[in-house]
Amino acid sequence: MKNLGNTTDPDYDDQPEIKNKRKGGVWLHLLLLDGSQMCKKVSSALKPGESEDTILVRCIGSKGCGQTWAMPWSKQHIVGHLVKCGFVDAQLRQHARDLLASQAIRPEIKLTDMKTSNQASHVIEEDASCSESEAGMVQMGKKGGKLTAFISKEKKQAKEKCDYHIMKFVVCSGIPPTVADSNKWKEVINVLHPFYQSPSSSTLSSTLIVNEAVKISLAIDKYLLSSCKLTITFDGGKI
Numbered sequence: 487m488k489n490l491g492n493t494t495d496p497d498y499d500d501q502p503e504i505k506n507k508r509k510g511g512v513w514l515h516l517l518l519l520d521g522s523q524m525c526k527k528v529s530s531a532l533k534p535g536e537s538e539d540t541i542l543v544r545c546i547g548s549k550g551c552g553q554t555w556a557m558p559w560s561k562q563h564i565v566g567h568l569v570k571c572g573f574v575d576a577q578l579r580q581h582a583r584d585l586l587a588s589q590a591i592r593p594e595i596k597l598t599d600m601k602t603s604n605q606a607s608h609v610i611e612e613d614a615s616c617s618e619s620e621a622g623m624v625q626m627g628k629k630g631g632k633l634t635a636f637i638s639k640e641k642k643q644a645k646e647k648c649d650y651h652i653m654k655f656v657v658c659s660g661i662p663p664t665v666a667d668s669n670k671w672k673e674v675i676n677v678l679h680p681f682y683q684s685p686s687s688s689t690l691s692s693t694l695i696v697n698e699a700v701k702i703s704l705a706i707d708k709y710l711l712s713s714c715k716l717t718i719t720f721d722g723g724k725i
């Protein structure tokens with residue numbers, strides 16, 4: 487049993503939150519405050535080349551997982567870690583999962599109950615409808631400020647649709663996401679549509695794939711919760 491009560495880590499000196507260092511929505515802000523902590527490494531834990539003045543962000547469960555992030559930290563990386571960290575509170579982990587799943591691009595996963603049919607199992611089917619909550623505005627300024635571009639809702643949905651299918655193709659084909667950074671790939675995309683920019687490998691691997699995996703994981707939970715007389719077996723392989 488992991489001890490989740492004490493979140494202090496003797497290797498780090500926790501620092502007060504620095505104003506304006508963590509921007510984002512309210513929910514994301516609260517999640518980051520609960521799940522991570524600004525800190526500095528104590529001198530006894532420093533490795534060669536490290537400075538005790540360097541501000542870091544550590545996972546709140548760093549005593550067990552050892553996870554820290556250097557500046558500039560990525561909120562996506564922090565939340566992506568909280569989803570799978572076994573040393574944080576389960577409720578916090580669930581909030582992180584809900585947040586990433588809500589940010590996954592279309593389509594939504596719809597559970598269809600097949601009990602009444604002749605088939606023996608349920609299926610998870612994709613709902614091709616678009617999310618109506620998406621606004622057609624993109625912040626382009628580095629600090630969320632003056633440079634703001636407006637694109638139409640239709641164009642945003644079209645881009646998300648293309649992004650989704652590229653992600654699906656890359657994952658389901660077992661192709662390394664780094665293919666998206668190659669010039670040959672960009673040439674193909676440019677021929678198909680000269681104004682479409684396909685997601686980079688880092689966007690694929692740290693955002694799109696992570697969010698989609700969480701979305702599917704939540705759908706599986708929902709499916710299992712709706713199943714009666716459920717038996718789960720394990721084939722004995724290694725985890």
Ligand SMILES: [Zn+2]
Pocket residue numbers: 545546547548551552553567571572573574
């Ligand atoms: Zn952790």
